[in-house]
Amino acid sequence: RTTLTVDEVVQEARYLYGLGLRSILLVAGEHPKFVSDGYMQECLDALHSFIPSLGLEIGPLPDDRYAEIVHHGAEQLAVYQETYNREVYETLHTAGMKKNFNWRLDCPERAYQGGFRRIQIGALFGLSPWRREAMALAAHLDYLQKHCWKSALSVAFPRMRPYAGNYEYEPDPELMLDDRHFVQLMAALRICFPRIGMSVSTREPEPMRNALMHLGMTHMSAIARTEPGGYTGVGTATAHLTVRGNRVDLPEEKKGRCKATEQFEISDQRSPEQVVCAIRGAGLEPVWKDWDSGLDVV
Secondary structure (H helix, E strand, O other): OOOOOHHHHHHHHHHHHHOOOOEEEEEOOOOOOOOOOOHHHHHHHHHOOOOOEEEEEOOOOOHHHHHHHHHOOOOEEEOOOEOOOHHHHHHHOOOOHHHOHHHHHOHHHHHHHHOOOEEEEEEOEOOOOHHHHHHHHHHHHHHHHHHOOOOEEEEEOOEOOOEOOEOOOOOOOOOOOOHHHHHHHHHHHHHHOOOOEEEEOOOOOHHHHHHHOOOOOOEEOOOOOOOOOOOOOOOHHHOOEEEOOEEEOOOHHHOOOOOOOOOEOOOOOOOHHHHHHHHHHOOOOOOOOOOOHHHOOO
């Protein structure tokens, strides 16, 4: 693991800016020892002058913290329930605030009250029978449309991939959302919710993402990295192990030579330019920027 300094976060962001990206998602773990109070605000302050759209994927916060985060420049929040199956959830989250199912489920509403312009939800398909997850996800979207109607809502469809600690992961066919039903689910949600955004991440392979362009997808990521410092190589000096929530230094011979472990493997390795070419090849228009703070109405 590693936690980037604010300067290192800026270095990573400027690299992405140079590739043409104008919307960036900042991802952080949920352990308070490593992502302390004020850290995210400092990162946002350093980035909002040149990145028009800043999104966060962080652990749930108390009500008053969301308005503060928005004030510092964030306009999008992504929070995934991971699984809507309470029994499975309890077996996966055994300690800390994350074990509170309702606290996480209520997070989009707290973010809405705090002023987030965009809110994205999702379930991690592969943890629980996919049909049950899909129905719960749709019910959650329906509820948020009625109670958080001023925000632009979107949904993601992450499917389990080999991940840190289990790179030999094989999906359980009884739980996993297969390709055929993956496409069917996206089409069904587009019919039921014609105005929501839909994103399919680089977890999915190139042919799948290309095929989904005409089936309601509105957002595509590119050149994603799931480890801090994965773009420019920063953060190696502070790389460390974590054992039961406690920091453990690396052996002397490895200090400064190890990068952070990626959270999970991505599948679509294309550059932004290659993704743009695929979008244009499908007869669609790539949009790099769809928001600016100057559009805010006071």
